[in-house]
Amino acid sequence: MASDINSVFNYLINMKLVYKNIIINTVVSVLILFAGEFSLYFFLKNKIEKETVEHLYLERYIMMKQLKKGVNIESFRHNIGDVLEIETISSVFYSKPIIQEIEVDEEWEEEHFTSKKIIFDVIQNGRTYRVSILKTIDEDEGLAGSMEAIIFISTFCMLIILVAINVLVYYKLFSPVYQLINDIKNFSVQNLKKIVPPKTTTQEFVILSQEVSKMSEKMIKDYSSVKEFIENMTHEIQTPLAVINTKVERCMQDENLTNDQAILLSDTSKAVNKLFNINKGLTLLSKLDNKQYNSPEEIQINKLIQQRIHYFLDFIENKKITLNENYFEECYVTMDISLAEILVDNLFKNAIQHNFEAGKIEVTVKKNEFVIRNTGEIPIESTDKFFNRFYSQNAYKSLGLGLAIVKKITDYYNFTLNYNFELGVHSVTINFK
Amino acid sequence: MNILVVEDEIDLSKEVADYLSDLNYNCYIANNYQEALNMLDEVDFSLLLIDLKLPDGNGIDLIKYIKKKKISAGIIILSANNELDTRIEALDAGADDFLIKPFHLSELNARAKALIRRNFHKGNNIVEYGEIKIDIPKLEVIVNEKQLLLTGKEYELLLYFIANAGKVITKEAISYSVWSHHSDMDVSNEIIYTHVKNLRKKLMGAGSTDYVKSVYGIGYKFGI
Numbered sequence: 001m002a003s004d005i006n007s008v009f010n011y012l013i014n015m016k017l018v019y020k021n022i023i024i025n026t027v028v029s030v031l032i033l034f035a036g037e038f039s040l041y042f043f044l045k046n047k048i049e050k051e052t053v054e055h056l057y058l059e060r061y062i063m064m065k066q067l068k069k070g071v072n073i074e075s076f077r078h079n080i081g082d083v084l085e086i087e088t089i090s091s092v093f094y095s096k097p098i099i100q101e102i103e104v105d106e107e108w109e110e111e112h113f114t115s116k117k118i119i120f121d122v123i124q125n126g127r128t129y130r131v132s133i134l135k136t137i138d139e140d141e142g143l144a145g146s147m148e149a150i151i152f153i154s155t156f157c158m159l160i161i162l163v164a165i166n167v168l169v170y171y172k173l174f175s176p177v178y179q180l181i182n183d184i185k186n187f188s189v190q191n192l193k194k195i196v197p198p199k200t201t202t203q204e205f206v207i208l209s210q211e212v213s214k215m216s217e218k219m220i221k222d223y224s225s226v227k228e229f230i231e232n233m234t235h236e237i238q239t240p241l242a243v244i245n246t247k248v249e250r251c252m253q254d255e256n257l258t259n260d261q262a263i264l265l266s267d268t269s270k271a272v273n274k275l276f277n278i279n280k281g282l283t284l285l286s287k288l289d290n291k292q293y294n295s296p297e298e299i300q301i302n303k304l305i306q307q308r309i310h311y312f313l314d315f316i317e318n319k320k321i322t323l324n325e326n327y328f329e330e331c332y333v334t335m336d337i338s339l340a341e342i343l344v345d346n347l348f349k350n351a352i353q354h355n356f357e358a359g360k361i362e363v364t365v366k367k368n369e370f371v372i373r374n375t376g377e378i379p380i381e382s383t384d385k386f387f388n389r390f391y392s393q394n395a396y397k398s399l400g401l402g403l404a405i406v407k408k409i410t411d412y413y414n415f416t417l418n419y420n421f422e423l424g425v426h427s428v429t430i431n432f433k
Numbered sequence: 434m435n436i437l438v439v440e441d442e443i444d445l446s447k448e449v450a451d452y453l454s455d456l457n458y459n460c461y462i463a464n465n466y467q468e469a470l471n472m473l474d475e476v477d478f479s480l481l482l483i484d485l486k487l488p489d490g491n492g493i494d495l496i497k498y499i500k501k502k503k504i505s506a507g508i509i510i511l512s513a514n515n516e517l518d519t520r521i522e523a524l525d526a527g528a529d530d531f532l533i534k535p536f537h538l539s540e541l542n543a544r545a546k547a548l549i550r551r552n553f554h555k556g557n558n559i560v561e562y563g564e565i566k567i568d569i570p571k572l573e574v575i576v577n578e579k580q581l582l583l584t585g586k587e588y589e590l591l592l593y594f595i596a597n598a599g600k601v602i603t604k605e606a607i608s609y610s611v612w613s614h615h616s617d618m619d620v621s622n623e624i625i626y627t628h629v630k631n632l633r634k635k636l637m638g639a640g641s642t643d644y645v646k647s648v649y650g651i652g653y654k655f656g657i
Contacts, residue, residue, distance in 0.1 A: 235514070236513075238533075238535060239534055239535075241534065242445055242535035242536060243448065246449065246452070249601075250448060250538070252648070259650060262650035263649075266650045269603055273605050276535055283515060311612075314624050
């Protein structure tokens with residue numbers, strides 16, 4: 001329940017600008033409308049009441065004037081259209097007129113009237129009379145009611161028009177913004193296509209889209225120069241590496257080499273080899289970044305693994321590792337064959353290199369799933385880092401590019417890659433679906 | 434046997450030429466496309482080592498030129514470019530092999546020898562060293578007229594040793610050549626050691642001289 005409220009709340013908070021605006025507008029308009037209606041109602045009512053009272057005073061005034069002229073009070077009974085009552089009383093009680101409000105329920109019409117009554121006492125010919133004049137205000141109030149209805153309806157219509165205009169204006173005015181949002185969403189530096197500012201005359205949007213466009217251009221430029229640098233670097237470094245390698249090999253041919261010199265040369269050769277492998281890995285990663293693998297074919301994972309394991313048997317045997325293979329179901333995956341080989345190879349390399357002597361490796365293939373488990377040391381740091389470039393717990397053992405490549409390949413094909421460590425066993429799961 | 438090295442990196446071309454000259458080849462160097470064309474017109478080559486990126490031209494065009502002129506030399510591409518497409522393009526144009534920079538000289542030599550053997554000793558492709566004879570098409574090793582059974586890796590090792598006889602071979606080169614793709618796995622050294630040990634045992638068991646000598650810190654040397 002709480003989560004329901006939360007989700008509704010979230011929904012409200014994360015609404016589109018246009019709906020937010022409409023809701024705020026509507027709520028405020030309705031509130032103002034009601035407040036206006038109420039104040040208008042009371043204002044009119046008050047005014048009508050006042051006028052009624054004034055009217056009653058006026059009638060009294062006219063009456064008093066005529067009485068002074070000597071018109072017989074009895075004649076008023078027929079003169080005034082309003083309900084007039086004249087009764088004889090013993091002494092003057094209301095020397096000043098008073099106003100009374102009277103509610104009348106007329107049963108046959110099922111209507112409710114409010115009336116105002118003015119009561120005053122007069123003396124004529126030595127006799128005291130109490131005059132009360134009654135005036136209903138319902139007639140006038142009806143007018144107020146219809147006025148109110150007109151105002152209410154017109155305001156309601158206005159509200160609807162307001163909402164409609166809002167929606168239209170928003171979609172029209174904000175269409176360049178939505179266009180821009182869409183462009184930003186679809187933007188990828190790898191496409192090398194900058195964001196073209198959508199056509200708009202709204203000043204803020206012009207500035208916004210121009211800035212976004214500039215930013216995208218800058219990103220592409222930066223990305224391209226970094227990419228170019230890596231590509232040039234990896235390519236241009238290869239020839240000098242080849243020179244070093246051949247020179248070292250030539251030195252090694254020297255028969256008068258001392259043991260120390262031999263070790264120095266061997267270390268140099270190893271370092272060059274390492275550089276070469278880093279280079280190879282980086283080239284692969286940048287090729288994946290550039291989406292340069294576009295010849296997918298259907299691959300039978302079971303068969304591929306059996307083939308690739310063959311290359312590792314020497315290494316597995318050397319470390320006296322027990323290998324278990326479980327092929328439960330056939331697993332077919334559509335991907336580039338060279339990438340599939342690299343994927344499987346890197347996982348095997350990883351499982352062998354980070355294994356104990358006489359450790360274990362278990363390979364499991366199910367439909368759409370490949371799991372490789374191996375015994376190994378407890379990870380020192382967060383396991384999320386395993387898929388980062390150049391992350392290696394033991395720099396001597398590996399370059400730390402292997403799993404980054406695995407991650408990149410799985411990302412390339414939208415496979416899910418999971419790693420976990422439990423009870424001394426590392427397991428990497430790839431879900432191909 | 435004449436070999437032409439077409440490579441614009443002077444240092445590298447010189448090293449390659451020197452190494453191969455030591456192994457009794459006549460090596461010529463061309464540092465650009467034009468030089469290569471001139472030399473091809475003048476000298477009869479058995480093997481061409483071609484870099485794809487030349488300052489004044491493309492190695493692929495050079496291969497096409499060679500094929501057009503019906504020059505029967507074997508062609509090995511030496512390139513820093515690892516792209517599959519480039520390799521396919523080069524092989525389609527008529528190259529026989531493709532070696533990615535940086536390479537081991539011993540690897541280059543082994544491939545060069547294999548290519549020359551294929552081209553010039555058709556049908557009778559036999560490698561001999563002392564009392565050891567390897568029949569390449571049959572994958573047979575004969576020592577003192579008796580067949581010797583070797584594992585696949587031992588066979589490849591022996592072939593690599595003989596191709597580079599007299600030269601010091603690094604463990605990296607061996608692991609690259611025999612364990613092809615997994616040279617970046619550090620367990621290689623022990624594995625190489627085990628395989629070399631087994632190979633020596635088998636060869637000596639068959640009455641062969643112990644040709645394999647280990648070179649401290651570096652690797653091995655095959656020869657007397």
